[in-house]
Amino acid sequence: MSAVPGFDRVRAVVEQGLGKGASLRKQVRAGSALLDTVRRDPRIVRELIAGMTGHGGPAEPQAAPEHTLPAGLDDYARTAHAHCDLDTGAAATLAYLAQLQRLPEWVTFHAGWRGEAPGSAAVGVEYTQVAKFMGIPADVEWMVTEVSDGGLGLRGHGPQGLGLGLWITVTPNGSGSRVYIDAGLSGQPIDGPLGGTVARALGDALTDSLAGLPAAMGAPGPAAAPGRAERKAVRHRASGTVLAPTTPVLVGVGQIVQRTPDLAYGDPSQLAVRALRAAAEDTGAGPELLARADAVFSVAPTSWQYRDLGALVAAAVGAGAADTVQSSPFGGDGGQLVLNEAAAAIAAGDYDLVLVTGAEAGATAAAAQRAGVEVGWPVQDASVAPTRTVGIDKAANNAAESAAGLQAPINM
Structure with missing residues (x-):
């Protein structure tokens, strides 16, 4: 009987409680221990039935004999x-x-x-x-x-x-x-x-x-973007958290504040490029990082309106093939809007590295006007347009506001 699966475990429980001349109390305890063992592991009964009759019900799937189980x-x-x-x-x-x-x-x-x-x-x-x-x-x-x-x-x-x-x-x-x-x-x-x-x-x-x-x-797998390396999860060193490869991460910040008019009368796109180069230095990777950008997200300036500010910025930093996304001309939420859109595009897997930028040169434009200087700021061809525009592109004022004389917010 010892060759029957499950028998050895039953016999061990019984022998532990029963010896030669065991009292009735010991026999009762042995029976109780056997019942407890079966309750904890009902497979014992199935193994006994399977071993003695060959009809123990469905067994669990067994691993290949030559394989070492984890x-x-x-x-x-x-x-x-x-x-x-x-x-x-x-x-x-x-x-x-x-x-x-x-x-x-x-x-x-x-x-x-x-x-x-x-x-x-x-x-x-x-x-x-x-x-x-x-x-x-x-x-x-x-x-x-x-x-x-x-x-x-x-x-x-x-x-x-x-x-x-x-x-x-x-x-x-x-x-x-x-x-x-x-x-x-x-x-x-x-x-x-x-x-x-x-x-x-x-x-x-x-x-x-x-x-x-x-x-x-x-079967062919999902096609990777040309030249794009396989994305891998990254462990955040400070917290130990593993970040998905499409987690949006702000890696560098740069800001240029020019409180006096630029005597060279530089346009907003030049300020945007300077700010981005400062952001690249902030990352520790240096300006060459900018050339690897997949897209440039920009806030449409008011002091000089471009058809596509991102195209000028991309060309200046060596990322001429990058997509460009620009906010609508009016609204006041352009900065937050393009930041949200950039993060969403990364999370969706559309881009790996994006630049978010924007600049105004109102003081410089006013100084040039006072000096009677006609600024030679970039004028893009009518065929130029961003890859896409975000926000609601409509007139800054509605008819009721215009009829009441409500124009620029700074005056109101």
């Missing part, structure tokens, strides 16, 4: 496993699997994202996935806990105290590779009577997912 799997009450062989090499396979944003291409139980999709796997990266098991969608909050040359690991939390662990291991297999997925489940939903069923369903879903992996890897 140490963290011991933290979970139930496990699920799957593996497959691929023709692609181990390095290329792992590089694909580490692109978490591509999970929908091969994971069959993926039903969507809550918030932003993750980028490449890095320790500390967090994201929320809508996972669908047994026809029921649930939000799972994942964190990447391990990344190595051989695979990656994640820990997650779901509804009702559900705990999950997921490990993906990739090993060379001849000229190809072998992928193992080991999953752990624990918590109230797993401790209940459906725990085994859930584990089995997860194992089947992992197997089905791996079956579709070769086709997914053979």
Whole structure:
């Protein structure tokens, strides 16, 4: 009988309480201990039934015998496993699997994202996935806990105290590779009577997912912008927080205040360029950083109206191919508007580096007028226009204001 699974654990409990000539009290205690053991781990009964009759009900998915299970799997009450062989090499396979944003291409139980999709796997990266098991969608909050040359690991939390662990291991297999997925489940939903069923369903879903992996890897991935490096999460040194690669970050600030009129009668675009160069120095990277800008966001000046201030600025700093975004001519909220728009564009993944600028040269324009000097400030061709305009582009005054003599706010 010792060869029957589960028998050794039952015998150990009984022998502990029963010896030769055991009293009735000891027998009762032994029986009580046995019941407690079975309550804590109902699998004992299933193992006994399976071992003696061969009909113990559905067993949990077993890992491949040659595979070493992750140490963290011991933290979970139930496990699920799957593996497959691929023709692609181990390095290329792992590089694909580490692109978490591509999970929908091969994971069959993926039903969507809550918030932003993750980028490449890095320790500390967090994201929320809508996972669908047994026809029921649930939000799972994942964190990447391990990344190595051989695979990656994640820990997650779901509804009702559900705990999950997921490990993906990739090993060379001849000229190809072998992928193992080991999953752990624990918590109230797993401790209940459906725990085994859930584990089995997860194992089947992992197997089905791996079956579709070769086709997914053979399909073209999302095209990266020309010359743009892969975005990776960054750990903020001061707080330890891992920032998503599309997190907007203000890296440098520059300001030019010219309280006396410029005798050279420089135009606002020149002031904007000087302020941006000061901002580049503030970053520690230097002025060459400006040439790498993907876009220039600018506030439309009043002291001299340009068709596209950003185009002049981009040309001056060596970023001539950058997109340009300009606020509408009137409104008073241009500065905040372009800052918001720039941050939103980075968060959306449209740009990696943008310049936000604006300048006025009203005192210089007034001084030139008093001196009878006709300023030679840039006049752009009628065909020039920003990539897009933000804000409401309409007249500064409505008919009622004009009829009442209400014109410039400074006079009112």
